[in-house]
Amino acid sequence: MPTVLSRLATILVSACLLFTSQVVTAPQRAAAADPGYLMTHFIGEGATGQQIYFSHSTDGLNWTDLNGGGMTLRSTVGTKGVRDPALVRAPGGDKYWIIATDLCIGCGQSWDDAVNNGSRNLVVWESTDLVTWSAPRLLNVAGAIPDGRNAWAPEAIWNPETNDYVLYWATNATRNGVLKHRIYYARTTDFRTITTPQVYIDRAGTQGIIDTQIVPVPSGVGDYRYVRASGDGQITLEGSNSILGTWTDLGNLSGIGLTGSQVEGPMWMKFRDRNEWALYLDQYASGRGYMPVLTTNPSTSGTYRLPASGSYNMGGTKKRHGSILNLTAAEESRVLARWPNTAINRLQSFNYQDRYVRHANLDVRIDPNVSPAADAQFRLRPGLAGSGTVSFESVNFPGYFLRHSNFDFQLAYNDGTTQFAQDATFCQVAGLADSAWSSFQSYNHPDRYIRHYAFQLRLDPITTATGRSDATFRVTS
Known part of the structure; x- marks a missing residue:
């Protein structure tokens, strides 16, 4: 990673801590003195x-x-x-x-x-x-x-x-x-x-x-x-x-x-x-x-x-x-x-509010009327690559996460590598188009955000009003 991106990533993780602490909660430890x-x-x-x-x-x-x-x-x-x-x-x-x-x-x-x-x-x-x-x-x-x-x-x-x-x-x-x-x-x-x-x-x-x-x-x-x-x-x-x-x-x-x-x-x-x-x-x-x-x-x-x-x-x-x-x-x-009891959520598009992020044949896009419904359901896990961040795990394909590759998104199985963890980790920040919503900044490319383009999910720099709307989502049940 270039030096400037490394510094941005460090700042990014620090900035994420307050926002994501309200979303991802630590699992409860077992009450017994001995392991179970x-x-x-x-x-x-x-x-x-x-x-x-x-x-x-x-x-x-x-x-x-x-x-x-x-x-x-x-x-x-x-x-x-x-x-x-x-x-x-x-x-x-x-x-x-x-x-x-x-x-x-x-x-x-x-x-x-x-x-x-x-x-x-x-x-x-x-x-x-x-x-x-x-x-x-x-x-x-x-x-x-x-x-x-x-x-x-x-x-x-x-x-x-x-x-x-x-x-x-x-x-x-x-x-x-x-x-x-x-x-x-x-x-x-x-x-x-x-x-x-x-x-x-x-x-x-x-x-x-x-x-x-x-x-x-x-x-x-x-x-x-x-x-x-x-x-x-x-x-x-x-x-x-x-x-x-x-x-x-x-x-x-x-x-x-x-x-x-x-x-x-x-x-x-x-x-x-x-x-x-x-x-x-x-x-x-x-x-x-x-x-x-x-x-x-x-x-x-x-x-x-x-x-x-x-x-x-x-x-x-x-x-x-x-x-x-x-x-x-x-x-x-x-x-x-x-495997804590993490809530099941969907990601609703800000500018196409009848559409939700979903996987289909391992591709990722936003669609209305998703069927089966579980294709649009995710658990916001603690980020695979760093604290204060999030990763999106599929509900009906556990172990599969939203991951960018060549700035395109796919639902991919976690292979346990550092590269996968970084590609599947994001900082949840105030929505670029509406601060009551959320945007998701890439962990390893902090100048880029998750956004939809022609209804397909991409990882892009955001420089326009349209881009800010495309990169804004609501985390909802």
Whole structure:
């Protein structure tokens, strides 16, 4: 950046602080002394419900929707919908993955399609900080399975015996003349390449199995290092001392009135402050989402108990099949700062007041009667490049921001680079045409402002009355 622009940028950021302090508020910190828990999940059917959502809890039982209950990641690959996300942390805490079912029921795909000719891929995101995620990519896991017809409900666990991950999922396939869902597994180190899939769990006869999740158990609790819960007509518990070893049947949860016809999607959580676990189960039959079942010994079915009335709260959205991560203090701080409950706003044109800033096929313009309405909805985030500034994140394409490139605007996915952050950061100042409105000055080109020209958004120097009107907007609900 030329010296004069660098000096202008410094002055710009200082000038922004007072104005933007009234627009972007800092997220609230967790009230608990210890860090809490992050749940990743989906919330229902349709193109919006079948995406990635995050929720946070300070105690593991009472949950708050992050991002105001809006999606945090959206799949733009495969079926363009995801279910059953698993959140995986590397042993060193330096990398994270989300792996999910590539499935979008009600988005041009029926359940029969999904069962018999569904996606053989999983959807994968990766991150180094839990907040800036790669674009989604597809990982083919079932293509090599003879007659493999889908790939559902993935999970992964680090295996210290082999120093890699055991990635496991359900596939509907014919084996020994029987077509049904079985659990398959493969090994991987990077969720990009995998070993040849092998059968992991195969129930007797025609009994299928779709959902299973493994939890490590510390020494001194029960007789097994690992316990898994599976949806196979019951919620069956099994124990083993090796992830790829022999598993022993430990019973099921029918003793407390829960079977596979009522609940599915088992999801483990270990309480941080005590030897107690919650096994969350999705009450799909009644449409009520997750509830916790509590135990002090995962390997003993008789220790499981239903929660007391009023002892938990799942938040504003329905929580469906996902996973829970016990956060470190640093992780929690980053997550809560990235997805606060920021208001949803639109940007109304000053001189064409029936028109609003919107994205269309990743281009950005001002239009009247925007449909779908979410194409004109943004969250004004704290600026990616500097304090006292703002960045505009799309509501229906989270992770995508308004960004200038060659002084033209596009809706682009945040690649985490310094250049992107600067191109997507602006100072909100008093409107150039009306001080009761707002104008948005570029962070890295402070002599230029966001304006429309022939209804397209551009970044231009403003020198005329028409330019001042074109560069003035109202932040409105």
